[in-house]
Amino acid sequence: MYQSRLLSTTWREAPADAEAVSHQLMLRAGLIRQLAAGIYTYMPLGRRVLRKVEHIIREEMDRMGAQELYMPAMQPAELWKESGRFFDYGPELIRFQDRHNREFALGPTHEEVITTLVRAEINSYRRLPLTLYQIQTKYRDERRPRYGLLRGREFLMKDAYSFDIDGDGLDRSYWQMHEAYKRIFSRCGIRFRAVEADAGTIGGDGGTHEFMALADIGEDTIAACTHCDYAANLEKAEPGPSKDKAKGAPDDAPALEKVHTPGIRTIDELAAFLQIGPKECIKTLVLKVDQQLAAVVLRGDHELNVLKVKHYLQANEVTLAEPEEVLRATGVPVGFLGPVNQSLPLLIDRTAADMVTAVAGANESDYHYRHVRLWLDIADHSVGDFRNVTEGEHCSRCAEGTLTFHRGIEVGHVFKLGTRYSEKLGARFLNASGQEQSFVMGCYGIGVSRILSAVVEQHHDETGIIWPMSIAPYQVHLIPISIKNEHQMGAAHDLYTRLQSMGIEALLDDRDERPGVKFKDADLIGIPIRIVIGKDAEQGMVEYTERRRLQKESQRIEEAVERIRQTITT
Amino acid sequence: MYQSRLLSTTWREAPADAEAVSHQLMLRAGLIRQLAAGIYTYMPLGRRVLRKVEHIIREEMDRMGAQELYMPAMQPAELWKESGRFFDYGPELIRFQDRHNREFALGPTHEEVITTLVRAEINSYRRLPLTLYQIQTKYRDERRPRYGLLRGREFLMKDAYSFDIDGDGLDRSYWQMHEAYKRIFSRCGIRFRAVEADAGTIGGDGGTHEFMALADIGEDTIAACTHCDYAANLEKAEPGPSKDKAKGAPDDAPALEKVHTPGIRTIDELAAFLQIGPKECIKTLVLKVDQQLAAVVLRGDHELNVLKVKHYLQANEVTLAEPEEVLRATGVPVGFLGPVNQSLPLLIDRTAADMVTAVAGANESDYHYRHVRLWLDIADHSVGDFRNVTEGEHCSRCAEGTLTFHRGIEVGHVFKLGTRYSEKLGARFLNASGQEQSFVMGCYGIGVSRILSAVVEQHHDETGIIWPMSIAPYQVHLIPISIKNEHQMGAAHDLYTRLQSMGIEALLDDRDERPGVKFKDADLIGIPIRIVIGKDAEQGMVEYTERRRLQKESQRIEEAVERIRQTITT
Known part of the structure; x- marks a missing residue:
């Protein structure tokens, strides 16, 4: 190509609203141009990169035996009502009516379409497993589109769906896709981690990984092991074993001692007042769990992980209780709550439970206890993992590594759906014994246009982009x-x-x-x-x-x- | 690929609403599946064919130096209001609002987007000519989607746009594209004709061709020469020279003779009554031209071509006048109108004008004239081409051929836009003398998904499809x-x-x-x-x-x- 003919204009400066380096560089290098908020034209140079990424994805999908198809973006609203998502999806789902006033949605994803398609086409276990994929434009009306291609409203995705007879089959399909994803991101030159993520209320059994491109702009925190390949989203990451196992502590520990701590309400104030470390204190938080209150006890330096509490209690909604609610229910003002003689149901984080002794609120205004022994002194309680991991603590999977924190951009996602959609949409096949059974499904996404941003975030210097050879324009x-x-x-x-x-x-x-x-x-x-x-x-x-x-x-x-x-x- | 694993189900029968053979066969062979009226999923076999067609198109576009980009389907309504098409386009344009109540259209085409893009990027003649293309999904809310992929509401198109300094440049870009289209359709195995089409009020100077795949299902009639490669849409096709040139006819022809023809109103009745051929009669039709009436005279066996009249008179609207209007204006009932002493402005079709003598209405109820000599007896009139060509008549371009009629499916279209969009949208560049000038544009489309239907219409037998090797799945x-x-x-x-x-x-x-x-x-x-x-x-x-x-x-x-x-x- 002769550059004098190329539709490519470079800019000295990026517009002020381009926050991410990748967004700035892709605009300045003339790879993309904005048409409206979160909506971009791929200019010839950008289109070339995009096509190379598409090509790599197709090669790896075909190699694993996935079949390409192409589904419409215009989807009848009835389908989304059948699956229950038409209302659940909220304002991100773009809706419109056709000339005959029939309702449609612009597909942000294709579970409904593919499930009803396979429902009509496949009726026997003999034709399973089956993995289908497409590279197609998706629509999501983001409340706040930003970072260029990272959070757009019209974007290119590779979405894939697997159909299996049972959980074992799904497992195979899932890990095959997992491997393909690793090859795809590696070939695109992305430094990434496959990260265990929270499956929400759908998946269970750890059946979801996010593929995170490591980058400071990333909106998610990843905890990764320095030694083994364990990595998880902060909301999902599990702490390793404690060093100080309380169970072996001496029986002759000093007895409870009430201390006057006037106006001392935070862990930092408490630690300073008593000249101890926050790690020697515990904090007691009150949560509202589906309209009931419960207290959670954590070590002073730890952060609550609401999601873990939610899963532990199998609750629908968990939030921090308001101070007035706490006072009303316990008679104790926030800052002086503690586990000793606590009237609320008590959840103790495992690391806190392992402390030999600790300082805690005395459930009395302006007083704390010294020498609280959670493992000895507290009667009714549950112990579990209720906190975020911290940087530098031991890996839960290997004996040698410690956790480091990274920021990441989600470029891919693999997910065990199970029978969630096939049951709702009545997608069944006849199994080997001639009985009807719901397809066991997985779904898998790659943000094709997002890959461009992730690569530029990782491969640039102060003067511009440094394309990996595999996807260079x-x-x-x-x-x-x-x-x-x-x-x-x-x-x-x-x-x-x-x-x-x-x-x-x-x-x-x-x-x-x-x-x-x-x-x-x-x-x-x-x-x-x-x-x-x-x-x-x-x-x-x-x-x-x-x-x-x-x-x-x-x-x-x-x-x-x-x-x-x-x-x-x- | 192992067929046992392929997502492909064949059907014995096509659904009753599939009228076109291609629609029936593509459903039966499992190439496509309908999601909603005019909206289809391309199944793995269909997707493979589509990808091969895309590949051929890309090769030929790149070969001619066109650059690929990729524009969004979500287009801000403001753009369409600026060009004036937001209201002109009517209900075929799909409209919706985003979560902030901003209006958007789903692009049926991209003139607005590309013109404003080039307006922002190119400011000098040095960077012209420029041809850009994309292969992208388009949306058009057809009133009556049918024939499978032939008339869909969501379909794949290749659209291209050229930007030139002047008309000569546009000419070169246009014919380059024309050649590329011929290669593309040939490589896809399509029997086609590049057909002169009507440019409407935009183009002028014959600057548009439609590429028509010959097929009985086609909705358009094409007149094509048996000898040379002249071909045109019926609405545009020009008649060749008449055989009987009246100008050389004898001066001593018999004088006008009034004949009593009670109740004889149609040409067929008149010919039978007088025992002559319809070719020896002329018919006089009254048209409403932008609220004025005018009479058109045609040979008895010819059909009026309203579009030609419209262009000749540079009118906005031309329709047939109602019988009551005719009676009111002329005092003569329909059936007995004629050119002799006609009070309305008179347009005489060239072939009629060349007749030596003819039978015509006498402008008096129940009477006709014999021996009307249009070329001698009628004072004020205009002569022009106001009729459809007929099968078997002489080609207007070569001496040897005659015209045959075909039905065709439009698979491509090339169009000289000129400055229509660049002027409306203020897209200008500096020319060699440093002056501002509007881009001279062309636009070019190929119905990518339509090609599949056209190929199947042309390549099948009673048992199924016969794919050309170049695009076989x-x-x-x-x-x-x-x-x-x-x-x-x-x-x-x-x-x-x-x-x-x-x-x-x-x-x-x-x-x-x-x-x-x-x-x-x-x-x-x-x-x-x-x-x-x-x-x-x-x-x-x-x-x-x-x-x-x-x-x-x-x-x-x-x-x-x-x-x-x-x-x-x-």
Whole structure:
């Protein structure tokens, strides 16, 4: 491609509302243009990257035996009413009526369509397992679209759905897809972790992973082991075993001691007042669990994980109780609550339960107890995991690693649906004994357009994007210093033709611009290999630069071509 | 692909509402499934065909230097209001509001989006010409969706837009695209004609062609020359020169003669009554042209072409006048109108004007004239082309051919837009003299999903589809007669693996079905080459069949492989 003809305009500055680096760079490099909030046009360079990502995804899907189909974006509302999601989905679901006043939704996902399709097509276990996928535009009316392609309203997704006879089959399909996803993200040059995520009320048995591209802009926190490959979302991550196991502590510990702590309400104040660490205190929080109150006890330095409490109690809704509610129910003002003689049902976090002794509220205004022994002194209580893990604590899966925290962008998601949709939509097949049975399903997504943002977040420097070779819009950038110089242009055209004949994609900067402008644009666009054709072209010499390192090396044209070939094919 | 795993169910019968053969066959072969009226899922076999068509289109677009981009389907209503089409487009434009009550349209086409995009990106003639394209889903809320993919509400299109400095540039871009379209349709195996079409009030100078796939189901009539490549839509087709040129007729023709023709109102009645041919009569029709009345004179056997009258008079609206209006304005009942002493403005069709003499209404109830000489006796009138061409008449472009009529499906359209959109949307660039100038645009469409229907309309027999090799879902169908026979299955797998290693796409029918069922399905699905592996497999023999001819030939496996290779690569 000749750059003078390419629809690509670079910008010196990104607009002020582009917060994410990837959003800024993709606008500045002319890869995307905004049409409306969260709605983008992919310009020729961006489209090329997108197509390469699509190609990698197709190869890996086909390799695992998934079949491609293509479903409509216009979906009859009745389908969504049948599954119960038409109202549940809320304002993110775009709805409209056709000319005959029939209601439609613009698909944000395709569980309803695919389940009813398979319901009509497959009636025997003999035709299972089956995995179907599509690469298709999705619609989600985000309340606050932002970060460019990271949170858009119209975006490209690969969505896949597996249909199996039973849980074991689903397991196989799920892990096959899991492996395919690992290959896809690796091939796109993404540093990622497959992270255990919370399956909500649907999945159970840990049947969901999120594939998180590691990046500071990421909206999710991931806890990952330094040693093994355990990684989980903060809401799901499990703490390792405590170091101080209280059970072995001496029986002759000092007895409870009430301390006057006037106006001391927070853990920090308490620790300072008593000149101890927050780790030696415990805090007691009151939660509203489906209209009932319950108290949760945590070590002073730990954070509550509401989701874990919710799952433990199999509750529908768990929130922090208001101070007035707490006072009304217990007679104790917030800040002086404690586990000793607590009238509310008591949940003790496992790490707190393992403390030998602790300082805790005395359930009396302006008083705390020293020497509380949760494992000895408290009668009725449940022990469980009710807190977020902390950075640096032991991994729950291996003996050697500790947890580190990362920020991540979700680029993929695999999910065991089970029979949630097949039961609601009556999608059944005849099993080997001739009985009707609901399909056991999995669903799997990749944010195709999101991958572009994730890659740019991970691969850039202060001057611009650094594309991985596998998805670069072009592989080689040819830059003659002066287009008026015949030798330079001759050599550039020659190189262009040769690379083309080798199946290598080159962009030739034939624009009548100063070299500084050309280099700045080249840095910004980020094509992996750059060949500068300057005054030495007459002597058959060019400058070879990798975008990654920006180190210039003078080379004979022949050698440069060979080096390009080797770099691309390996 | 193993057919037992393929999501493909064949139907014995098509549903009653599937009128078109292509619609019936595509449903029966399991290529598409309907989700709602005019909205289809492409099943794996259909998706494969679609992808091959997309691939051919991309190759030809890239070859002509067009650049691919990807624009959103969600388009802000403001854009459509700026161009004036938000209200003009009517109920076919799908509209909805987002969560903030902003109005959007689902794009049926992208002139607005691309014109404002290029307006923002390109400011100098140096960066022109520019041709951009996308392959993207379009939405059009058809009043009566039908014929499967031929008239859908959600469909795949390739749309392209060219931007030039001037009319000459547009001309070059237009004809380049025209050539690319010819290659695309040829490569897809479509028999088509590039047909001159009516440019409406936009284009002028014949700047639009429709690419029509010839098929009986087609909704448009095409007149095409038997000798040269002239072809035009009926509404646009121009008649050739008349045989009988009146101008050379004798001056001593008989004088006007009034004939009593009681109750004779139609041409057929008149011809029968006078025992002459309809060709010897003329008919006079009264039209309402933007609220004024005018009379048009045609030869008795010809049909009025309203569009031609409309263009000739540069009118906004032309309709047939009601009989009462005619009587009120002329005092003459319909049936007895004529050109002699006609008070209304008079338009005479060229072929009528060339008649030596004719029979015509006398502008008096129950009377006609014989020996009307339009070229001599009528004072004020205009002569022009106001009729449809008829089958068998002379071609207007060559001396030798005559016109034949065909039905056609529009699969592509190229159109010179000129500055219609760039002016409305203020899209300008600086020309070589530094002056502002509007982009001169062309727009070009291909109905990607429609191509599937057109191909099936043209390539089928009574048992099913016959795919052209270039877009067949698979190239070879391997059918072992009995999957329980080890020799047969061994040979089949062996062949499958060998073809795969040669890059040839094979579908292996490993289903436990009777041979009759397998053959019926194979006929229906229509893969071009079929290899049946039966009991002779033990002797290294298979049956080679082309779907096109359904003639079985026994062949050695080696020879069959070689023949497949040759058939596919040539």
